[in-house]
Amino acid sequence: MTRCGPARQLPELEFLVPVTGHRLRWTGSPRIAVAAHWGSDVLDLQAYQPSGERLEVRDEAGWGMLRDAYEALFVVRPRETAGTHSLALEATLEWDDGGGRNRMRAFVIPLLAALAFALLAPGAGAAQDPSSPGWRLRVLDAVSGAPLAGVVVNLPEAGAAWATDSLGVAAVGVAESGAPLRVVVDRMGYQLVDTLLVSPAGGGTTELRLERAAVGLPALTVGAGRAGGGSRELARVIFRRDVAVGAVGMTAAQVREVPAVGEADVLRSLGSLAGVTSVNDYRAGMHVRGGASDQVGVLWEGVPVFGPYHMFGMFGVFNSDAVESLELYKGSMPARHGGWLSGVVAARQRTGGDSGVRGRGGLSLLGVRAAADGSLPWGGARWLAAGRTATVDIPGLGGPYSFHDVNLGLRLYPGKAHRVGFSVLATEDEFAWDFGGGDWLDSRWSNLVSSLAWSWVRGDRVSGEVAAYASRYEGSLGTGAGPSPPVARNEVFLRGLRAGMTLRGGRGGARAGLAFEDAPVSLDGSGEGAFVEGDASGSHSQLSAFAELERWFGPLRLAPGVRAVVERSSSRRLFEPRLAARLHLGPLAVSVGVDRTHQLLSVLHDDRYPVPGAPMWFAREGGRPASVADGASVALDVWRGERWTGSVVGWARSFRDVPSWRPAAARVVSDMAFHDGEARGWEATVQRHFGRVRGWLSYQWSRTRFTDGGGAEYLATWDRRHEVDAVVAVTGWRGWSASVRGAVATGTPFWVPLRSYPGLQYDPNTIGDDRFGDESRDDGLRGLGGNGNQFTILSNVQGRVPYYARVDLSVSHAIRWGSWEIAPFVSVPNVTGHANPYSYRPRHYNPDPPPGGSHDGSLSAKLQIPPVPFVGADLRF
Structure with missing residues (x-):
């Protein structure tokens, strides 16, 4: 200086x-x-x-x-x-x-x-004695009236300039009085004055008052190095946006911290959270608040995905490199997410960056995945492209299993207050398995999901969105004898348009919207012996409207809402009211909620003899009732700074008219029954968001039971009474990191085998004919399931498999070369090798039992995933 x-x-x-x-x-x-x-x-x-x-x-x-x-x-x-x-x-x-x-x-x-900040401009004369004769200009601050020193007074036509003194006075020498003169007065921090003044005759003083103006400076840019995932920030966003009891979020960084089978799986990782139950290791389908897996809506950018799993339900269709975050609503859902009985998973696509093209991907025993993102030079555009492919050759099966998925995304910012987003998700699964002896299982399914949305904001109080979207699902399931078995085909082609607006205020707010959806649903079988026989096609067409209000009364936040639905095919009118409230008490919050939801689209699945493969959706037409769920929940949320959060949630839910399909003499949809049920439970979670050691620990207890049309009670196959889950991620030294997941849970119910027959395990015609010469079979039962050349008939008695215990471990090491990073990893599920049965079957079939003996042998367990190491590498550049 x-x-x-x-x-x-x-x-x-x-x-x-x-x-x-x-x-x-x-x-x-x-x-x-x-x-x-x-x-x-x-x-x-x-x-x-x-x-x-x-x-x-x-x-x-x-x-x-x-x-x-x-x-x-x-x-x-x-x-x-x-x-x-x-x-x-x-x-x-x-x-x-x-x-x-x-x-x-x-x-x-x-x-x-x-x-x-010179007092005199270049070429300016020295400050003059205020006692000298002539014209004087006094420059003052317009607000305070204080004299301004160092102000440059310029007479451009005269080619002269002066500066004001400590009294704010500049003595201006002029050739003649009474003539208009152009005067330019400039002072840093004040508005420039360019005006015409007339010098008074005989001299005198003229005052000028300058208005303040902040000096505009170039923009200041701040940056910092990379940190961990934003799990705490996501939890805060969900907590502040909605009063939804038990709602949780998961970032893609958290997804990668959950040890996986093959590679990080977006949907399977949700099974480690409190309140989420899975039936077995081979199915990533989620059971939430006592509901079946098809009662949890899976949304991609707000659009339903009807086939959300790969490999007959083992993996999710969402590529972890294309996902930004997930939000899971359990039971207590906002009105805008109505239409599903027990929960909603809302996935958001990752957007591209603005600093050139970036890439990431991975290679594992499961397959190959790749993603790239970047920006475009117009409209602030950002783009994303991602893909994944896998071919798995499973020993003992006649053919490999392959699946693929592709993500495309484009986001534009045509103005500061406008955003346009376009998203595409395409998936495909295919397998044709030969089990020997003419026993075949052949299935294919695909999704094509797209959305185009325009959103805008006005200040910090008003925002809106208009979106057009489509979701097309096609599936086929061939079961039975020979390479060309009878085939059941299913197609859902949903098209929709929605619009919504959000208003925010200091003590409240409102959100409202309309949606129209139309979806022809075809479901038919090619002949006798197909998974479903005959034509059960229908239509899902509805107009819905929702409104959500919010009002603060001191520390109490009240949030009522309602969703109304008009179904076009049957003119049914459904109302889904809900009420939630939250009381804020410093680092504590107590939330309560009650709600009602309906569901009109469901998956047709055989309750007794489940078949892996494409889900078969059907619409509720022809007088079939809509399923209804009523629920109540209460939660205590607590947080300690930014690192720790915890919650305890209690809930209860009742179900009416839930579809149950147990086909007997013929596999027709008209055999559909509708059962009632009830579920209740509670859960507790504690989570550490930051630090070298982070993760979560949860416990849940629940009970789910249903009553059939004859009044007999039975337990849902996902009724897991107790479950403890823990995920711990450790960021180590010099690029090393490790994560472990442990789970201990009560076993799930299963139907006890009654007897077995020789037959094909995926041929519905096996039971009820005499192709094997067994004259004792006169019960007329037909179904699916079995063990190779042996078919098992199940009783109406339920048992419970032994307790479930599993520890998964994953270790990786990140190696960096400039902007490149490669992280080899090894992941081992069930490292302890604990035998986790999920069902039982007869050990063998005895065609010639001794006198007084049985055709059936002892029972053997169907075991879940063994300790098989998976190796691979993740790449970023």
Whole structure:
């Protein structure tokens, strides 16, 4: 800093700095501080306020983009005004990288190096004695009336300039009085004045008052290094947006921290959360709040996905490289997510970056996946493309199993308040297995899901969205003898249009919307012996409207809502009211909710003899009732700083008219029965979001039972009374990381085998004919299931398999070369080798039993996943 001339006092200056173009990676809530220095003086920060836009988390690592989002206003109160000073701005970012809060001076930017603040402009004359005759100009602050020193008074036509003295006076020498003169008055921190003045005859003083104007400076950019996932931030977003009891979120980073079979699986990882139950290791289908897996809606960018699993339900169709986050609503769902009985999984697609093309992918024993994202030079566009393919050759089967999926995404920002998003998800599964002896199982299914949405905001109070979408599902299931068995075919082609608006206020808000959906649903079998016989096609066409209100009464947040549905095919009118409330008590919150939901689309599955393969959807037409669920729940949520959160939830739910299909003499949909049931339970979770060691521990207890048409009670096959789940991820030294998942649970119910016959395990005609010469079979039963050349008939008695215990382990090591990163990994499920049966079957069939003996032998267990290591590598660049 250089000083010259006498020291004089000066009114304060204001500098306005747009803090713009943030590209941050963080966990928790980053705090940005901006400081300024004028020479050796530290300036006062007058204001640091939003300028209209909000922070948006954009990917699983917590990347955020903040454009023109904040303005920092500084006030300069320098002790000296003469000389040349430099103004420097520095930005400090506080963030959490998983190991505690950090403070980093990200950039120090000399925005105005050697900023001239000279009292005299080049060529200007010296300040004049105020006692000398002539015309004087006095320049004052318009607000305070204080004299302004160092103001340049310029007469362009005369080619002369003067500067005001400490009294704010400049003695202007003019050739003649009474003539209009152009006067330009300029002073940093004030608006420029360019006007015509008439010099008074005989001299005198003219006052000019200057209005303040902050000095606009170039944008200040702040950046910080990469941190962990934003699980705490996602939990906070869900908690603040909705009063939904028990709602949870999971980022893609958390998905990768759950040890997996083959590779990270988005939907299967949800099974480690409290309140989510799976039947066995081979099915990733979720059971929530006592409901069947098809009663949990799976949404991709708000659009239903009717075939959300690969490999007969073992893996989810969502590529972990294309997912930003998941939200799981358990029972207590917002009105806008109505139409599903027990829960909703809402998945968001990851958006592209803005710093060139980035890539990621992986190779494992399961298959290959790849993803790329980037930006385009128009409309702020960001794009994403991802794909995955796998071919699994399973020993003992006649052919390999293959599946594929593709994701495409494009997001445009045509204006500061507008966003246009386009998304496509395409999946395909195919297998044809020969079990020997002419026993075949052949299935194919695919999804094509697309959406086009336009959203806009007006200030921080109004936002809206309009979206058009489609979801097409096609599935076929061939069961029976020979390479061309009878085939059941299913197609759902849903098309929809929805619009919604959200209003926010200081003490409340509202959200409302309309949706129209039309979906022809075809379901038919090619002949006798197909999974389903005859034609059971229908239509799913409905108009729905929802409204959600919110009102604060001190610490109490009340959130009622309603959804109304008009079904076109049968003119049914369904109403789904709900009421939720939350009481905030510092670091505690108590939430309660009651709700009613309906469901009109369901999967046709054989309750006794499940068949792996494509799900078969059917619509409720022809007088079939809509399924109804009524629920109540209460939760206590607690948080300790940014690291720890916990919750305890209790819930109860009743079901009416839930479809149950147990075909006997013929496999027709008309044999469909509708059962009632009830479920209740409670769950507790504690989670550590940040640090080298993070993860969650949960416990749940639940009971689910149904009553058939004859009044007999039975337990749902997903009735797992007790379950403890724990996931721990450890970030190690020099790129090493490890994660472990442990689960201990009560065994699930199963139907006890009654007897067995020789036959084909996937041929419905096996039972009820005499092709094997067994004259004792006169019960007329037909079904699916068995063991090779042996078919098992189940009794009406239920048992429960032994307890379930499993520990999975995954270890990886990240190796970096510049912008490239490769992370080889090994993942081992069930490392302890615990035998986890999920059902039983007769050990063998005895065609010639001794006198008084039985055709059946002893029972053997159907075991779940053994300890098989999976190796692979993840790649980023």
